Amino acid sequence: MMCGLGACDIAKLCICVPWLLRTNPERVHGMVACAEGLGVPRRSGMFRQVLQAVTFSDKEKIAAKVEFLKKTFRWSDAEVGIAISKVPGVLTKSNDMLQNRSEFLISEVGLEPGYIAYRPAMLTYSLEGRMRPRYYVVKFLKENGLLKRDPSYFTVFKESEKAFKKMFIHPHKEAAPHLGKDYDTACKGEMLGWLLLTCDGTDNLIPEY
Template identity: 70%
Template sequence: MVTCAENIGVPRGAVMFRHALLAVSSLRKEEILLGCSAKVEYLRNTFRWMDAEVGIAFSKYPLVLNKSKESLQRRSEFLISEVGLEPVYIAHRPVLLGFSLEDRLRPRYYVVRFLKENGLLKRDPIYYSVFKESDMTFKKKFIHPHKEAAPHLEKDYDAACIGEVPTNFIFT
């Protein structure tokens, strides 16, 4: 397990080494014996990362190894294809892969996209900041300032967070 964690990019003395060992320990014995290569290969292919980027992502967020292939695939499709983030951007901010797609990433993206398409944002936001903010801070920065122009926005956001897709968030 130690060798696997080190080979992916987290040296023994690193702050995240303990977390890396925890992530590796949850893998099947065969995966550990193979040096985590199957999971690394999947990450490389799914996110279009080079070996160095896999190492960067793992060293910053070792729990990425514990995500299911389906979960990673859905996040890749969303973040790269829909949001338009570059693979290297995601590799340097791998905690994005730990956020709930349905409860956080998608609803917040819908709010930002709605605001952009309706000319309510002065500049493009930094998506990492949009996604990492607490719910209260996100609403304070992106919803409350637009209460007059979009009085339905908070209600639509709350609905999106529980899995509904309000008509205001259906984009063509």
């Protein structure tokens, strides 16, 4: 085994990062130390993914990304470690992309930083093609008294398209007959505003940008 990885994990890592096969062993040890420094132990099931994420950057850039994550999402050292251990790919996301998701999830949706840290997969979803349209659907349903209880936004964002519609659109076809069509249009990025219907069938344009 190399660095605590089994043969299968080593093979998968080298397929994604073939230059590791000919690189300096000291460099590999440096990458391993960097991955461990992020709070992910070698025996963790996610260690290979973390190691893969750090191979594309140097120690200084990784440290800068970690500080950016802490500042942008208001995370503690422990919380940023949890997020990275669950979804190592956050280290490879652009700062603009992460900033946009922070503004949406924290400032607009109102999620707590710790909630996001334990569910970092949300940071990988499309903002305009998935999360924002779904948030508007749930917001509309809540404001019109069509939901019996507040849903988990992680559930709202992570469900497949089919499951999301079954849970939040299909049950309200009579109360909001145009909701599904408006949602589909918004997911395609074709709406500047969010056209929804109130329960009494009156058209209302609720601008959301």
